[in-house]
Amino acid sequence: MKIIFVYNANSGFINTVLDIGHKIISPETYNCNLCNITYGILKEKEEWKTFRESxxxxxxxxxxxxxxxxxxxxxxxxxxxxxxxNNEFHELINKEQLNKLKSVEELINKLQNSIK
Incomplete structure:
Protein backbone atom coordinates (compact mmCIF):
# COMPACT_ATOMS: atom_id res chain seq x y z
CA MET A 1 0.00 0.00 0.00
CA LYS A 2 1.26 3.42 -0.96
CA ILE A 3 0.00 6.91 -0.16
CA ILE A 4 0.26 9.40 -3.00
CA PHE A 5 0.18 13.13 -2.39
CA VAL A 6 -0.65 15.12 -5.52
CA TYR A 7 0.01 18.85 -5.44
CA ASN A 8 -2.09 21.32 -7.41
CA ALA A 9 1.04 22.58 -9.14
CA ASN A 10 3.14 21.53 -12.11
CA SER A 11 6.71 20.30 -11.87
CA GLY A 12 9.81 22.06 -13.13
CA PHE A 13 12.08 24.91 -12.16
CA ILE A 14 10.06 27.70 -13.80
CA ASN A 15 6.83 26.50 -12.18
CA THR A 16 8.56 26.31 -8.80
CA VAL A 17 9.81 29.89 -9.12
CA LEU A 18 6.33 31.06 -10.16
CA ASP A 19 4.76 29.20 -7.22
CA ILE A 20 7.20 30.79 -4.76
CA GLY A 21 6.40 34.21 -6.18
CA HIS A 22 2.68 33.56 -5.92
CA LYS A 23 3.04 32.45 -2.28
CA ILE A 24 4.92 35.67 -1.48
CA ILE A 25 2.85 38.17 -3.46
CA SER A 26 -0.65 36.76 -3.04
CA PRO A 27 -0.69 33.85 -0.58
CA GLU A 28 -4.46 34.03 -0.08
CA THR A 29 -5.02 33.11 -3.75
CA TYR A 30 -2.43 30.32 -3.96
CA ASN A 31 -4.35 27.24 -5.14
CA CYS A 32 -2.54 24.38 -3.39
CA ASN A 33 -3.33 24.14 0.29
CA LEU A 34 -1.34 20.90 0.47
CA CYS A 35 1.74 22.95 -0.50
CA ASN A 36 0.83 25.70 1.97
CA ILE A 37 0.46 23.27 4.85
CA THR A 38 3.59 21.17 4.22
CA TYR A 39 5.99 23.83 2.89
CA GLY A 40 6.99 27.33 3.83
CA ILE A 41 8.18 29.71 1.15
CA LEU A 42 11.39 27.79 0.38
CA LYS A 43 11.53 24.59 2.38
CA GLU A 44 9.57 21.77 3.92
CA LYS A 45 8.16 22.44 7.38
CA GLU A 46 10.08 20.54 10.09
CA GLU A 47 7.02 18.96 11.70
CA TRP A 48 5.88 17.62 8.32
CA LYS A 49 9.37 16.36 7.50
CA THR A 50 9.54 14.51 10.82
CA PHE A 51 6.15 12.90 10.20
CA ARG A 52 7.05 11.98 6.62
CA GLU A 53 10.39 10.44 7.57
CA SER A 54 8.92 8.41 10.44
CA ASN A 86 -2.55 -2.76 -9.05
CA ASN A 87 -2.45 1.07 -8.92
CA GLU A 88 -6.12 1.22 -8.03
CA PHE A 89 -6.77 4.40 -6.10
CA HIS A 90 -8.90 5.25 -3.12
CA GLU A 91 -9.11 8.93 -2.21
CA LEU A 92 -8.10 9.46 1.41
CA ILE A 93 -8.43 13.23 1.51
CA ASN A 94 -10.02 15.18 -1.32
CA LYS A 95 -9.50 18.76 -2.48
CA GLU A 96 -12.39 20.15 -0.44
CA GLN A 97 -11.17 18.49 2.76
CA LEU A 98 -7.56 19.59 2.16
CA ASN A 99 -8.65 23.17 1.57
CA LYS A 100 -10.30 23.28 5.01
CA LEU A 101 -7.12 22.27 6.85
CA LYS A 102 -5.11 25.02 8.52
CA SER A 103 -1.99 23.31 9.89
CA VAL A 104 0.44 20.43 9.66
CA GLU A 105 -1.10 18.99 12.84
CA GLU A 106 -4.58 18.94 11.27
CA LEU A 107 -3.22 17.24 8.14
CA ILE A 108 -1.37 14.58 10.13
CA ASN A 109 -4.44 13.86 12.31
CA LYS A 110 -6.70 13.66 9.25
CA LEU A 111 -4.26 11.31 7.52
CA GLN A 112 -3.91 9.05 10.54
CA ASN A 113 -7.69 8.84 10.93
CA SER A 114 -8.19 8.16 7.21
CA ILE A 115 -5.66 5.33 7.10
CA LYS A 116 -7.15 3.35 10.02
Missing amino acids: SDHELKFLHKDEFEKKYKQVREYPTILMSNK
Missing part, protein backbone atom coordinates in the same frame (compact mmCIF):
# COMPACT_ATOMS: atom_id res chain seq x y z
CA SER A 55 5.88 7.08 8.57
CA ASP A 56 5.41 3.31 8.31
CA HIS A 57 3.78 3.80 4.90
CA GLU A 58 5.35 4.31 1.53
CA LEU A 59 4.73 7.96 0.70
CA LYS A 60 4.99 9.33 -2.83
CA PHE A 61 4.78 13.02 -3.74
CA LEU A 62 3.84 14.14 -7.25
CA HIS A 63 2.91 17.33 -9.01
CA LYS A 64 -0.33 17.12 -11.00
CA ASP A 65 1.46 16.88 -14.37
CA GLU A 66 3.63 14.03 -13.07
CA PHE A 67 0.61 12.16 -11.68
CA GLU A 68 -1.37 12.52 -14.92
CA LYS A 69 1.56 11.39 -17.04
CA LYS A 70 2.35 8.38 -14.86
CA TYR A 71 -1.18 7.16 -14.10
CA LYS A 72 -3.13 8.52 -17.10
CA GLN A 73 -5.77 10.00 -14.80
CA VAL A 74 -7.05 13.49 -14.14
CA ARG A 75 -8.48 14.42 -10.75
CA GLU A 76 -9.25 17.49 -8.68
CA TYR A 77 -6.09 18.69 -6.99
CA PRO A 78 -4.65 18.73 -4.46
CA THR A 79 -5.54 15.24 -3.34
CA ILE A 80 -4.16 12.41 -1.22
CA LEU A 81 -4.72 8.90 -2.52
CA MET A 82 -4.03 5.38 -1.35
CA SER A 83 -3.08 2.84 -3.98
CA ASN A 84 -2.79 -0.91 -3.98
CA LYS A 85 -0.32 -3.03 -5.94
Whole structure:
Protein backbone atom coordinates (compact mmCIF):
# COMPACT_ATOMS: atom_id res chain seq x y z
CA MET A 1 0.00 0.00 0.00
CA LYS A 2 1.26 3.42 -0.96
CA ILE A 3 0.00 6.91 -0.16
CA ILE A 4 0.26 9.40 -3.00
CA PHE A 5 0.18 13.13 -2.39
CA VAL A 6 -0.65 15.12 -5.52
CA TYR A 7 0.01 18.85 -5.44
CA ASN A 8 -2.09 21.32 -7.41
CA ALA A 9 1.04 22.58 -9.14
CA ASN A 10 3.14 21.53 -12.11
CA SER A 11 6.71 20.30 -11.87
CA GLY A 12 9.81 22.06 -13.13
CA PHE A 13 12.08 24.91 -12.16
CA ILE A 14 10.06 27.70 -13.80
CA ASN A 15 6.83 26.50 -12.18
CA THR A 16 8.56 26.31 -8.80
CA VAL A 17 9.81 29.89 -9.12
CA LEU A 18 6.33 31.06 -10.16
CA ASP A 19 4.76 29.20 -7.22
CA ILE A 20 7.20 30.79 -4.76
CA GLY A 21 6.40 34.21 -6.18
CA HIS A 22 2.68 33.56 -5.92
CA LYS A 23 3.04 32.45 -2.28
CA ILE A 24 4.92 35.67 -1.48
CA ILE A 25 2.85 38.17 -3.46
CA SER A 26 -0.65 36.76 -3.04
CA PRO A 27 -0.69 33.85 -0.58
CA GLU A 28 -4.46 34.03 -0.08
CA THR A 29 -5.02 33.11 -3.75
CA TYR A 30 -2.43 30.32 -3.96
CA ASN A 31 -4.35 27.24 -5.14
CA CYS A 32 -2.54 24.38 -3.39
CA ASN A 33 -3.33 24.14 0.29
CA LEU A 34 -1.34 20.90 0.47
CA CYS A 35 1.74 22.95 -0.50
CA ASN A 36 0.83 25.70 1.97
CA ILE A 37 0.46 23.27 4.85
CA THR A 38 3.59 21.17 4.22
CA TYR A 39 5.99 23.83 2.89
CA GLY A 40 6.99 27.33 3.83
CA ILE A 41 8.18 29.71 1.15
CA LEU A 42 11.39 27.79 0.38
CA LYS A 43 11.53 24.59 2.38
CA GLU A 44 9.57 21.77 3.92
CA LYS A 45 8.16 22.44 7.38
CA GLU A 46 10.08 20.54 10.09
CA GLU A 47 7.02 18.96 11.70
CA TRP A 48 5.88 17.62 8.32
CA LYS A 49 9.37 16.36 7.50
CA THR A 50 9.54 14.51 10.82
CA PHE A 51 6.15 12.90 10.20
CA ARG A 52 7.05 11.98 6.62
CA GLU A 53 10.39 10.44 7.57
CA SER A 54 8.92 8.41 10.44
CA SER A 55 5.88 7.08 8.57
CA ASP A 56 5.41 3.31 8.31
CA HIS A 57 3.78 3.80 4.90
CA GLU A 58 5.35 4.31 1.53
CA LEU A 59 4.73 7.96 0.70
CA LYS A 60 4.99 9.33 -2.83
CA PHE A 61 4.78 13.02 -3.74
CA LEU A 62 3.84 14.14 -7.25
CA HIS A 63 2.91 17.33 -9.01
CA LYS A 64 -0.33 17.12 -11.00
CA ASP A 65 1.46 16.88 -14.37
CA GLU A 66 3.63 14.03 -13.07
CA PHE A 67 0.61 12.16 -11.68
CA GLU A 68 -1.37 12.52 -14.92
CA LYS A 69 1.56 11.39 -17.04
CA LYS A 70 2.35 8.38 -14.86
CA TYR A 71 -1.18 7.16 -14.10
CA LYS A 72 -3.13 8.52 -17.10
CA GLN A 73 -5.77 10.00 -14.80
CA VAL A 74 -7.05 13.49 -14.14
CA ARG A 75 -8.48 14.42 -10.75
CA GLU A 76 -9.25 17.49 -8.68
CA TYR A 77 -6.09 18.69 -6.99
CA PRO A 78 -4.65 18.73 -4.46
CA THR A 79 -5.54 15.24 -3.34
CA ILE A 80 -4.16 12.41 -1.22
CA LEU A 81 -4.72 8.90 -2.52
CA MET A 82 -4.03 5.38 -1.35
CA SER A 83 -3.08 2.84 -3.98
CA ASN A 84 -2.79 -0.91 -3.98
CA LYS A 85 -0.32 -3.03 -5.94
CA ASN A 86 -2.55 -2.76 -9.05
CA ASN A 87 -2.45 1.07 -8.92
CA GLU A 88 -6.12 1.22 -8.03
CA PHE A 89 -6.77 4.40 -6.10
CA HIS A 90 -8.90 5.25 -3.12
CA GLU A 91 -9.11 8.93 -2.21
CA LEU A 92 -8.10 9.46 1.41
CA ILE A 93 -8.43 13.23 1.51
CA ASN A 94 -10.02 15.18 -1.32
CA LYS A 95 -9.50 18.76 -2.48
CA GLU A 96 -12.39 20.15 -0.44
CA GLN A 97 -11.17 18.49 2.76
CA LEU A 98 -7.56 19.59 2.16
CA ASN A 99 -8.65 23.17 1.57
CA LYS A 100 -10.30 23.28 5.01
CA LEU A 101 -7.12 22.27 6.85
CA LYS A 102 -5.11 25.02 8.52
CA SER A 103 -1.99 23.31 9.89
CA VAL A 104 0.44 20.43 9.66
CA GLU A 105 -1.10 18.99 12.84
CA GLU A 106 -4.58 18.94 11.27
CA LEU A 107 -3.22 17.24 8.14
CA ILE A 108 -1.37 14.58 10.13
CA ASN A 109 -4.44 13.86 12.31
CA LYS A 110 -6.70 13.66 9.25
CA LEU A 111 -4.26 11.31 7.52
CA GLN A 112 -3.91 9.05 10.54
CA ASN A 113 -7.69 8.84 10.93
CA SER A 114 -8.19 8.16 7.21
CA ILE A 115 -5.66 5.33 7.10
CA LYS A 116 -7.15 3.35 10.02
